Amino acid sequence: MSDASNLGYVAGINLDTDLFTEAELLEEETKVAQVILDYAPSLKLTRGGTLYDLVVRPRALLNAIATKLNKSLQSTQSLQGVVENPELAVDEVVDAILSNRGIKRRIGSKATGTVRVNVSRNDVYSLHSDLTFVTATGLVFLPQQSYRATVDPQNDTDLTIYATGDQFYFLVPVIAQVTGAASRLIDVTELLPSPTIPNLISSFAFGSFQGGENDETNEELLAREPEALAAKNHVSAVSISSTLKDQFTFVRDVSVQGMNSLGMSRNASNLLSFKMGGYADVYVRTAQAASYGQINKTATLVEIEGTTKATYSLVIDRDDFPGHFFVSKIGPAGSDLVSSYLITSEEKTADLRTDGQIHHVPASKDAVYTRYQKNTVLFEIEFDETLGTNPVDQFPATLAVTAQVAYLPGIKEIQDFLSDPTRGVVLSDYLAKAPVPCFVHLSPIRVHAPSSVKGEDVRLAVFDYINGLPFGSEVRVDEILSVIKAIADVKRVDLPIRITGDIYCPDGVVRTIRDDNALGVPSLPEVGVVPETTAFFVELSDIPIAMIEV
Amino acid sequence: MITTSKDYSGRQVDLSVFPSLATANVPVSSEFGEGKVVAGPMAAAQDFLRILLTATGHYKSDPSLGSDFYSGLSGKNVRFSSDLLHLFMIESDKVLDYLAIHSTNLPDDERITEARLVSSQVIGTSIDLVIELSFVAGNTLTVRLPVQWSI
Numbered sequence: 001m002s003d004a005s006n007l008g009y010v011a012g013i014n015l016d017t018d019l020f021t022e023a024e025l026l027e028e029e030t031k032v033a034q035v036i037l038d039y040a041p042s043l044k045l046t047r048g049g050t051l052y053d054l055v056v057r058p059r060a061l062l063n064a065i066a067t068k069l070n071k072s073l074q075s076t077q078s079l080q081g082v083v084e085n086p087e088l089a090v091d092e093v094v095d096a097i098l099s100n101r102g103i104k105r106r107i108g109s110k111a112t113g114t115v116r117v118n119v120s121r122n123d124v125y126s127l128h129s130d131l132t133f134v135t136a137t138g139l140v141f142l143p144q145q146s147y148r149a150t151v152d153p154q155n156d157t158d159l160t161i162y163a164t165g166d167q168f169y170f171l172v173p174v175i176a177q178v179t180g181a182a183s184r185l186i187d188v189t190e191l192l193p194s195p196t197i198p199n200l201i202s203s204f205a206f207g208s209f210q211g212g213e214n215d216e217t218n219e220e221l222l223a224r225e226p227e228a229l230a231a232k233n234h235v236s237a238v239s240i241s242s243t244l245k246d247q248f249t250f251v252r253d254v255s256v257q258g259m260n261s262l263g264m265s266r267n268a269s270n271l272l273s274f275k276m277g278g279y280a281d282v283y284v285r286t287a288q289a290a291s292y293g294q295i296n297k298t299a300t301l302v303e304i305e306g307t308t309k310a311t312y313s314l315v316i317d318r319d320d321f322p323g324h325f326f327v328s329k330i331g332p333a334g335s336d337l338v339s340s341y342l343i344t345s346e347e348k349t350a351d352l353r354t355d356g357q358i359h360h361v362p363a364s365k366d367a368v369y370t371r372y373q374k375n376t377v378l379f380e381i382e383f384d385e386t387l388g389t390n391p392v393d394q395f396p397a398t399l400a401v402t403a404q405v406a407y408l409p410g411i412k413e414i415q416d417f418l419s420d421p422t423r424g425v426v427l428s429d430y431l432a433k434a435p436v437p438c439f440v441h442l443s444p445i446r447v448h449a450p451s452s453v454k455g456e457d458v459r460l461a462v463f464d465y466i467n468g469l470p471f472g473s474e475v476r477v478d479e480i481l482s483v484i485k486a487i488a489d490v491k492r493v494d495l496p497i498r499i500t501g502d503i504y505c506p507d508g509v510v511r512t513i514r515d516d517n518a519l520g521v522p523s524l525p526e527v528g529v530v531p532e533t534t535a536f537f538v539e540l541s542d543i544p545i546a547m548i549e550v
Numbered sequence: 551m552i553t554t555s556k557d558y559s560g561r562q563v564d565l566s567v568f569p570s571l572a573t574a575n576v577p578v579s580s581e582f583g584e585g586k587v588v589a590g591p592m593a594a595a596q597d598f599l600r601i602l603l604t605a606t607g608h609y610k611s612d613p614s615l616g617s618d619f620y621s622g623l624s625g626k627n628v629r630f631s632s633d634l635l636h637l638f639m640i641e642s643d644k645v646l647d648y649l650a651i652h653s654t655n656l657p658d659d660e661r662i663t664e665a666r667l668v669s670s671q672v673i674g675t676s677i678d679l680v681i682e683l684s685f686v687a688g689n690t691l692t693v694r695l696p697v698q699w700s701i
């Protein structure tokens with residue numbers, strides 16, 4: 001418990017001689033004895049005397065504690081003082097100081113995901129909201145509400161039971177019990193339900209979990225303090241960044257591309273390609289990792305190719321996951337998306353239907369990753385001869401599907417905020433964009449450590465490092481080694497570590513970059529890719545870790 | 551109303567916690583609540599006894615204050631009266647050394663030069679010690695100190 005949050009004498013907490021050295025206590029005793037002696041010279045206050053032991057010594061301890069508390073209070077006048085005194089760096093003290101500077105701590109979030117429950121019988125299962133799923137490391141997850149698993153779902157709270165071989169399974173949406181990145185489970189992490197579910201065979205994470213972020217640390221807040229003191233308007237890059245982080249606590253990083261920035265291209269769409277003022281593209285990273293959401297849509301038949309396959313078209317509108325990255329899976333409506341139809345292309349265009357905001361978007365690529373992006377996805381479905389139908393019957397003109405979309409939240413909200421005419425510079429065109437994503441994959445990382453070191457902790461350390469890189473950074477192998485070596489008891493990490501990145505460029509092309517030392521974003525302004533507009537993302541499943549026990 | 555049993559005008563006084571020291575052959579026991587003060591040889595004797603019975607290092611600011619006399623009183627260490635005498639001599643010397651360092655400004659009749667174990671008697675789980683204290687001024691004071699001991 002910190003001194004600053006515990007002002008006053010508390011037995012067992014700060015009434016403790018161990019807080020001081022012998023010399024410090026003796027100095028206080030001398031002062032107290034002198035004060036009493038000055039007041040009452042007839043008292044015997046020699047060391048070893050009764051009055052000295054019963055009055056002077058306790059009084060000296062109280063004085064020393066009061067002095068220490070006073071010094072602690074003085075230190076809390078600045079955030080720097082707090083961070084330099086770890087015993088003061090409790091959230092309540094730091095938050096109180098920050099409130100004077102208009103800074104809000106970014107509060108962590110709880111991870112969400114799906115648990116696949118395999119059962120041996122096709123019964124009806126009631127899952128109450130007090131059911132828990134617990135990992136071997138003690139992480140607890142709760143169903144998001146009460147559910148009923150059945151082969152014949154009738155209500156929104158019913159989960160479908162699927163058959164697989166001679167077993168059955170259903171998928172339970174869950175949420176972590178506590179906030180933090182540790183709850184971000186990777187695919188097939190085993191969980192144990194409590195109370196146990198009848199006919200249970202096994203249960204595990206179905207896909208990697210999403211969300212789950214730690215509260216902003218005091219050190220991260222300290223790094224933001226200078227920016228937070230900037231003027232709260234939309235004039236400079238610093239002030240735009242500061243304003244957005246104040247308004248939207250989930251904003252992690254901001255990169256503003258202005259008139260002459262390399263990443264700004266829509267201001268040069270004139271006869272002489274002069275870069276004009278009055279434009280700002282604001283790239284915002286609103287989450288540590290990409291989120292994956294599902295949406296039910298209706299796909300339209302494009303063509304049937306003989307008796308082999310059919311191509312369908314699906315439109316992800318601008319209001320469906322505004323600024324999303326790509327569609328990762330498409331399956332029949334209501335399916336669990338374990339498998340996906342073959343996605344053959346995505347074409348992102350601009351949907352600039354007026355909503356009171358006017359933006360200059362001369363090319364489709366300028367709308368990519370903005371809330372004005374519309375994505376037309378083509379996917380193929382194979383003809384299934386075993387159904388005994390002909391293609392015209394097997395491929396209807398419209399098809400209900402479920403699509404899984406990778407996205408960052410909050411792009412629309414940020415666009416609305418930037419477009420507020422009462423805030424920005426008059427005659428300026430602000431466009432909010434999700435970062436151009438570069439999804440990173442690593443070669444297997446071999447870590448030599450005792451069994452006490454868990455692979456999940458190593459994976460999480462690398463995950464936090466890559467997903468925490470600000471705009472303009474590189475993914476560096478030496479930094480990966482540093483974050484792994486910072487874990488207690490890790491002995492050695494084998495090299496090389498090969499880093500691959502897939503950049504989903506605004507022109508629709510996925511460009512791959514590779515390096516064994518430092519992976520940096522190339523400068524390709526003609527396709528909208530420069531280091532200042534591109535951010536690195538990595539999924540837990542793309543960080544293969546091999547633990548070698550030593 | 552405060553009364554004085556002896557005239558210690560001009561002396562520095564201490565809090566009296568062993569008022570029975572005033573009566574010869576009465577075992578020492580602690581009493582509080584009557585606001586008595588003490589000075590002179592009895593004050594010194596009180597300090598000696600308290601420090602003798604305080605474990606060494608009890609006060610963090612004064613690691614040399616105290617003795618291991620009380621902790622040494624166990625059946626493992628003290629089997630014969632010679633063991634008790636040996637223990638007393640060693641531990642009382644520590645106390646006298648401490649008092650000598652910190653009572654240089656006291657009058658001669660409050661500065662102890664020697665502590666002698668006159669006799670000891672085991673009564674049940676208690677050892678009754680008779681201790682004679684000698685002072686620089688030449689006066690002596692005999693006290694009876696009952697201490698519990700562990701077997």
